[in-house]
Amino acid sequence: MIEEASKENIDRRIQMAADAYQFLKNTTVKERAAFMNTVADQIEALGEELLTTAHTETSLPLARLTGEKARTAGQWRSYAKAVATGIYAEPRIDLAQPDKQKGDLRKYNVGIGPVVVFGASNFPFAFSTAGGDTASAIGAGCPVIVKAHPAHPKVSQLMADTITAAVKEFGWPEGIFSHITGTSYDIGAYLVQHQEIRAVAFTGSFTGGKALFDMAHHRKDPIPVFAEMGSINPVFALPDLLENRAEAFAKEYLSSLTLGVGQFCTNPGVCIALKGEALDRFIDTLKNGIQETVPAKMLHKGIYESFEKHKTIAAEQPEVYILATADTEIDEWQGGAMVIETSAQNFIKNPVLSEEVFGPFGIIVTCETQQEMMEIAQQLKGQLTITIAATDEDARNNLTLINLLKDKCGRLLFNGMPTGVEVVYAMHHGGPFPSTTDSRFTSVGPDAVRRFIRPVSFQNWPDEFLPEELKNENPLQISRIVDGEVNSESLKLQTT
Amino acid sequence: MIEEASKENIDRRIQMAADAYQFLKNTTVKERAAFMNTVADQIEALGEELLTTAHTETSLPLARLTGEKARTAGQWRSYAKAVATGIYAEPRIDLAQPDKQKGDLRKYNVGIGPVVVFGASNFPFAFSTAGGDTASAIGAGCPVIVKAHPAHPKVSQLMADTITAAVKEFGWPEGIFSHITGTSYDIGAYLVQHQEIRAVAFTGSFTGGKALFDMAHHRKDPIPVFAEMGSINPVFALPDLLENRAEAFAKEYLSSLTLGVGQFCTNPGVCIALKGEALDRFIDTLKNGIQETVPAKMLHKGIYESFEKHKTIAAEQPEVYILATADTEIDEWQGGAMVIETSAQNFIKNPVLSEEVFGPFGIIVTCETQQEMMEIAQQLKGQLTITIAATDEDARNNLTLINLLKDKCGRLLFNGMPTGVEVVYAMHHGGPFPSTTDSRFTSVGPDAVRRFIRPVSFQNWPDEFLPEELKNENPLQISRIVDGEVNSESLKLQTT
Numbered sequence: 006m007i008e009e010a011s012k013e014n015i016d017r018r019i020q021m022a023a024d025a026y027q028f029l030k031n032t033t034v035k036e037r038a039a040f041m042n043t044v045a046d047q048i049e050a051l052g053e054e055l056l057t058t059a060h061t062e063t064s065l066p067l068a069r070l071t072g073e074k075a076r077t078a079g080q081w082r083s084y085a086k087a088v089a090t091g092i093y094a095e096p097r098i099d100l101a102q103p104d105k106q107k108g109d110l111r112k113y114n115v116g117i118g119p120v121v122v123f124g125a126s127n128f129p130f131a132f133s134t135a136g137g138d139t140a141s142a143i144g145a146g147c148p149v150i151v152k153a154h155p156a157h158p159k160v161s162q163l164m165a166d167t168i169t170a171a172v173k174e175f176g177w178p179e180g181i182f183s184h185i186t187g188t189s190y191d192i193g194a195y196l197v198q199h200q201e202i203r204a205v206a207f208t209g210s211f212t213g214g215k216a217l218f219d220m221a222h223h224r225k226d227p228i229p230v231f232a233e234m235g236s237i238n239p240v241f242a243l244p245d246l247l248e249n250r251a252e253a254f255a256k257e258y259l260s261s262l263t264l265g266v267g268q269f270c271t272n273p274g275v276c277i278a279l280k281g282e283a284l285d286r287f288i289d290t291l292k293n294g295i296q297e298t299v300p301a302k303m304l305h306k307g308i309y310e311s312f313e314k315h316k317t318i319a320a321e322q323p324e325v326y327i328l329a330t331a332d333t334e335i336d337e338w339q340g341g342a343m344v345i346e347t348s349a350q351n352f353i354k355n356p357v358l359s360e361e362v363f364g365p366f367g368i369i370v371t372c373e374t375q376q377e378m379m380e381i382a383q384q385l386k387g388q389l390t391i392t393i394a395a396t397d398e399d400a401r402n403n404l405t406l407i408n409l410l411k412d413k414c415g416r417l418l419f420n421g422m423p424t425g426v427e428v429v430y431a432m433h434h435g436g437p438f439p440s441t442t443d444s445r446f447t448s449v450g451p452d453a454v455r456r457f458i459r460p461v462s463f464q465n466w467p468d469e470f471l472p473e474e475l476k477n478e479n480p481l482q483i484s485r486i487v488d489g490e491v492n493s494e495s496l497k498l499q500t501t
Numbered sequence: 502m503i504e505e506a507s508k509e510n511i512d513r514r515i516q517m518a519a520d521a522y523q524f525l526k527n528t529t530v531k532e533r534a535a536f537m538n539t540v541a542d543q544i545e546a547l548g549e550e551l552l553t554t555a556h557t558e559t560s561l562p563l564a565r566l567t568g569e570k571a572r573t574a575g576q577w578r579s580y581a582k583a584v585a586t587g588i589y590a591e592p593r594i595d596l597a598q599p600d601k602q603k604g605d606l607r608k609y610n611v612g613i614g615p616v617v618v619f620g621a622s623n624f625p626f627a628f629s630t631a632g633g634d635t636a637s638a639i640g641a642g643c644p645v646i647v648k649a650h651p652a653h654p655k656v657s658q659l660m661a662d663t664i665t666a667a668v669k670e671f672g673w674p675e676g677i678f679s680h681i682t683g684t685s686y687d688i689g690a691y692l693v694q695h696q697e698i699r700a701v702a703f704t705g706s707f708t709g710g711k712a713l714f715d716m717a718h719h720r721k722d723p724i725p726v727f728a729e730m731g732s733i734n735p736v737f738a739l740p741d742l743l744e745n746r747a748e749a750f751a752k753e754y755l756s757s758l759t760l761g762v763g764q765f766c767t768n769p770g771v772c773i774a775l776k777g778e779a780l781d782r783f784i785d786t787l788k789n790g791i792q793e794t795v796p797a798k799m800l801h802k803g804i805y806e807s808f809e810k811h812k813t814i815a816a817e818q819p820e821v822y823i824l825a826t827a828d829t830e831i832d833e834w835q836g837g838a839m840v841i842e843t844s845a846q847n848f849i850k851n852p853v854l855s856e857e858v859f860g861p862f863g864i865i866v867t868c869e870t871q872q873e874m875m876e877i878a879q880q881l882k883g884q885l886t887i888t889i890a891a892t893d894e895d896a897r898n899n900l901t902l903i904n905l906l907k908d909k910c911g912r913l914l915f916n917g918m919p920t921g922v923e924v925v926y927a928m929h930h931g932g933p934f935p936s937t938t939d940s941r942f943t944s945v946g947p948d949a950v951r952r953f954i955r956p957v958s959f960q961n962w963p964d965e966f967l968p969e970e971l972k973n974e975n976p977l978q979i980s981r982i983v984d985g986e987v988n989s990e991s992l993k994l995q996t997t
């Protein structure tokens with residue numbers, strides 16, 4: 006039974022977050038990094054209880070959960086390392102010039118204010134209560150209010166307790182982290198519309214993300230919403246690759262499509278290829294593979310029912326052919342894999358086929374000509390990822406297509422499969438609308454911190470009152486831009 | 502007579518911009534910087550015709566226009582210099598690791614797509630057709646469509662011709678820059694809602710900016726709008742400063758308030774201080790100064806009429822006292838300076854007094870206690886700038902107030918006056934809503950380029966197909982983050 010947070014409790018936690026912001030925004034990048042490393046330590050120290058609870062609540066295998074736990078601690082650690090360098094504080098100093106009217110100007114980024122985080126059910130650690138959104142918001146200097154995902158309430162509470170313990174250990178204000186429980190949508194809506202909230206992070210459905218995005222826009226003072234809302238992650242299989250590797254490619258595609266019962270936002274839901282003998286070989290391998298897929302339980306009843314519903318809707322569209330279904334017995338909440346086939350023209354004209362089916366479901370789109378591939382590319386909506394399955398020769402023959410596809414996604418792969426989102430600087434997990442509400446920001450990798458900062462300039466301030474990041478002495482020894490040049494030194498200025 | 506662009510012409514220019522984007526996004530940061538320097542050269546080469554035309558169209562003095570012209574060319578040059586360093590491309594490379602499943606991941610920022618720019622009437626060069634928005638969008642790799650400001654049509658055309666000539670000189674696609682004329686609001690609305698447009702920059706009124714912001718949100722695919730919508734730029738005069746410098750401070754304040762007939766978005770429209778003998782001295786000096794103000798013609802009839810209207814509305818509010826008005830004869834379109842006085846409690850309870858009056862108009866808000874100053878700070882809306890007029894002792898006594906005011910503005914001054922916005926890295930010209938629609942971005946300084954980029958990750962791409970910014974050899978010799986560390990070298994990799 007999940008407790009519904011009362012309005013009084015929510016108001017109290019929001020006020021605590023607003024008060025804690027006044028503290029947190031004045032911590033240095035090094036202090037916040039130290040805190041984040043402590044959270045990482047404590048997540049790592051969580052033992053079997055976390056894993057078994059998560060397994061019970063999500064049906065995800067223990068091996069996967071063990072990896073996700075390590076990844077989650079790793080996120081706190083790698084974001085901490087990045088924050089400590091000052092890369093997101095971006096200090097810029099333009100010293101007073103005798104020949105200029107204006108004096109000394111210094112700028113750095115501060116946390117934008119209290120952030121509300123809505124976690125996802127498919128990553129109970131990495132994209133939930135103690136996930137990347139919470140880590141990056143705190144790294145930016147923002148208190149966090151998590152709206153707990155009702156699909157894994159105990160895991161959420163364990164993670165919340167871990168962060169709260171770290172806050173206590175540091176002697177920081179309790180309002181830096183809050184955990185709000187409940188199943189009613191009204192709680193989320195209330196949080197997003199509260200005047201003290203300054204940004205929102207969300208991972209989930211288009212309907213949910215878009216509703217929050219609209220609410221935030223219609224506030225008296227609109228605030229940013231970073232909603233990651235899913236994607237069909239098209240794979241364009243080019244002729245030379247298919248000719249040479251149809252069978253191996255089919256196995257890779259199938260493996261990615263059915264990984265984790267297809268419950269990844271980077272699941273490759275569509276594969277586009279030219280008709281012909283090579284594609285037939287690809288399809289044959291795929292068909293055989295699907296039938297051998299071992300079924301597994303999905304995350305929760307809602308996801309299972311939605312999968313079955315949308316899979317059926319797609320399969321019942323006109324001019325659509327079911328290629329294969331997992332023909333094993335379907336137990337309770339077990340999502341059965343399915344692959345369907347349709348023509349390029351049918352795919353283009355029927356928008357239902359471009360909607361995400363969250364689960365192990367793929368569409369093979371057969372093109373008569375290369376021109377049809379271009380047409381599909383032109384009308385594609387924004388995607389988290391697009392994959393070009395190609396040889397070098399294919400790429401050389403399709404530069405216009407590749408150039409166009411850059412505009413349609415956040416991450417463009419040359420072979421390989423899109424599932425598996427590395428937590429590194431070079432990751433961009435954020436595609437054009439509707440895959441996310443803001444293609445300019447990533448929700449994975451240290452650059453996720455960027456979402457929760459805003460710059461403030463200080464003009465003519467005495468050194469004494471400047472934040473450490475901007476003081477002459479550069480006590481944090483971070484890289485700054487001084488008079489237009491990168492500089493990590495102390496500034497030796499004559500006192501005026 | 503301003504020609505109203507036809508729908509056909511607008512559609513044609515938008516399509517040209519979309520096509521040019523495919524070219525421009527693949528230019529390197531060095532190529533775009535070279536182009537921008539050429540535009541700077543050609544703006545500098547524009548002779549007397551530009552200045553005299555601008556003087557006729559705007560009534561701004563020639564000396565001011567000469568300075569603004571130099572500033573405008575300087576903007577192109579300094580943004581070019583920043584773009585060339587790769588600071589906005591932000592290349593990040595995470596090399597393939599033998600022990601990791603994932604391969605090579607590389608990310609950089611590309612231009613977001615065609616940008617629509619709405620210039621301001623008060624800076625016919627620096628914030629209009631060839632102003633900072635256009636320079637920063639092109640620097641980002643985005644074609645620009647300028648909706649010409651109808652208050653200075655000839656200047657706009659001269660500047661457009663200059664950019665067009667540079668495009669031609671480089672042999673680049675004509676669609677990189679377009680100039681759309683007309684007086685109907687429908688033209689702007691049509692541009693912002695067109696599916697090929699990917700971002701909007703605007704400087705002007707709250708009503709205009711907010712309308713564009715809403716339109717852009719309600720598109721099928723929402724796009725960012727960077728609207729700078731004005732501000733009352735409060736000045737908090739603290740007791741010790743006032744005690745020691747009442748008269749000198751009054752002269753500085755007056756000079757900033759009436760500079761350029763008050764037609765700056767950073768005009769300090771409100772001064773907040775404690776009642777007492779020192780404030781009386783400040784007010785006496787201010788009164789005498791106002792009466793000596795030399796009147797000057799405002800930019801255009803609309804601005805003049807709006808000034809007179811809103812000045813009168815403010816002065817007619819309850820419990821408001823007119824301290825002084827410029828008692829010289831008011832010629833056609835000449836905005837007469839005025840300063841009024843009201844109590845802190847009246848200022849707090851009457852929202853009309855917190856609205857910008859664009860022109861030489863100031864409100865002196867008298868506080869009974871320091872606590873009233875805090876109350877004003879707490880309820881302040883977002884501002885471009887806030888000034889603390891203070892001695893070091895004042896600052897030490899008011900750390901809570903200062904800390905709070907950081908949340909309410911983009912630039913916080915310690916003495917000095919907010920007019921005069923330096924074009925440097927450390928400038929932040931972008932405050933919390935409603936002063937701008939997005940406090941995270943600046944419209945002045947090289948960081949303005951940031952508004953028009955988005956990241957794209959490339960996974961496992963052969964070097965041959967990567968953009969120059971990400972190739973192993975680092976042909977542009979720019980600073981990149983490689984495996985988490987800053988690196989300007991070529992990468993020596995074994996070919997696989």
